Amino acid sequence: MSSPEQWTHPEPDAAPAATAAKPTAEQVIAGLRATDEGGADLVQLLTPEGERVQHPDFDIDITPEELRGLYRDMVLIRRVDREANALQRKGQLGIWVPLLGQEAAQIGAGRAMRQTDMAFPSYREHGIAWTRGINPTELLGIFRGTDQGTWDPVEKRFHPYTIVIGNQVLNAAGYAMGQKFDGKVGDDEGEATMCFFGDGATSQGDVHEGFVWAAVYDAPLVFFCQNNQWAISEPTERQSRLPLYQRARGYGFPGIRVDGNDVLATLAVTKWALDECRHGNGPILIEAFTYRMDAHTTSDDPTRYRLSDELEMWKLKDPIERVKVYLVRQQWADHEFFESVEADADKLGEELREFCTNMPDPPAERIFSNVYAEGSPVLDAQRDEFLDYVSGFAGGEH
Structure with missing residues (x-):
């Protein structure tokens, strides 16, 4: 620490102190994206080539059965x-938010959670929903516009999808504060909360407010940022001058960057973070460094703002292929296993198509239900007037 004498101002004729050189645009981009490796601080346990590597702080023992489960x-x-995505193109869904390329980030994080933990998703967390035991058919009504999700968030410990960018972070912070106030943290049996959002959401005020509240109250909350490099059409370097995980430092809690295409590393880091939180050690930010292989949504055209070369490079980092290669090298899976997984996938796809194409349209009065706990004369009058109007059309059905 410097002494008070060293704090005096220089003499008027003294030469001004040298200032740090402003980083070039190339340096900023290299630090933020580092798309070739993800940066020196990246936690990785399984390389894109399917080779198992060790990490001094974050490692995990995985059985063949467990890894086969993650692959499946x-x-x-x-x-x-x-x-x-195909159902949307056929007109069966109004919109779809693709997950392609982010499977390892979500499956690794989701499988790290305990049943008593709570998850707060945005609108792309189909993999998290899967790990919480939600049938994928229950997601379709959201994107068809017939419901807001039919699962019980208390039973599944999975909050409804949040469309407003970043709003789920405030919800998660409040819930995690409640866990702290109710004495549900502090030991091995403690609870924790995990909140999922993208790199673009980090520019939203709700996210920063959630950081503040969670930090001040030592809330047992893991902020899980899936940095897929593009906030719709804006790259990460247009969002921040620092790697996103380093933002945690400004709020007083740890931040860590993990290879989001590495399901083992994501599982290990998330398990550690959740354990820290359930023991009462406050919030943690995880930046899962991954890539969105498809459009932001089905209404987006990514060819207008990113190069095909970038996409081709990330195809070499496919999260599923690296696990498959490792399973084969270790002789932990054979051709019969991979065929059975593909058969299960085919069956699931068929069930999804059949369910979606046969989804009934909700009755017209549905718009007036599940809004207020009890009816009111004004609402009842509006409902009756609307139903009378609808009955005047062909068929006369509500």
């Missing part, structure tokens, strides 16, 4: 994503 999870949720 990723293959099945990718099939769900691709089928739903």
Whole structure:
């Protein structure tokens, strides 16, 4: 620490102190994206080539059965994503938010959670929903516009999808504060909360407010940022001058960057973070460094703002293929296993298509239900007037 004498101002004729050089645009981009490796601080346990590596702080013992389970999870949720994307193109869904390329980030994080933990998703967390025991068919009504999700968030410990960018972070912070106030943290049996959002959401005020509240109250909350490099059409370097995980430092809690295409590393880091939180050690920010292989949503055209070379490079980092290669090298899975997983995926895709194409349209009065706990004369009058109007059309059905 410097002494008070060293704090005096220089003499008027003294030369001004040298200032740090402003980083160039190339340096900023290299630090933020580092798309070739993800940066020196990246936690990785399984390389894109399918080679197992060790990490001094974050490592995990995995059995062949457990790794086969993670592989199956990723293959099945990718099939769900691709089928739903195709269903939207056929007019069966109003919109779809693709997951392609982010399977490892979500399956690794989701499988790290205990049943008593709570998850707060945005609108792309189909893999998290899968790990919480939610049938993918229950997601379709959201994107068809017939419901807001039919699962019980208390039973599944999975909050409804949040469309407003970043709003789920405030909800998660409040819930985690409640866990702290109710004495549900502090030991091995403690609870924790995990909140999922993208790199673009980190520019929203709700996210920063959630950081503040969670930090001040030592809330047992893991902030899980899936940095897929693009906030719709804006790259990460247009969002921040620092790698996103380093933002945690400004709020007084740890931040860590993990290879989001590595399901083992994601599982290990998330388990550690959740354990820290349930023991009462406050919030943690995880930046899962991954890539969105498809459009932001089915209404987006990514060819207008990113190069095909970038996409081709990330195809070499496919999260599913690296696990498959490792399973084969270790002789932990054979051709019969991979065929069975593909058969399960085909069956799941067929079930999803059949369910979606046969989804009934909700009755017209549905718009007036599940809004207020009890009716009112004004609402009842509006409902009756609307139903009378609808009955005047062909068929006269509500």
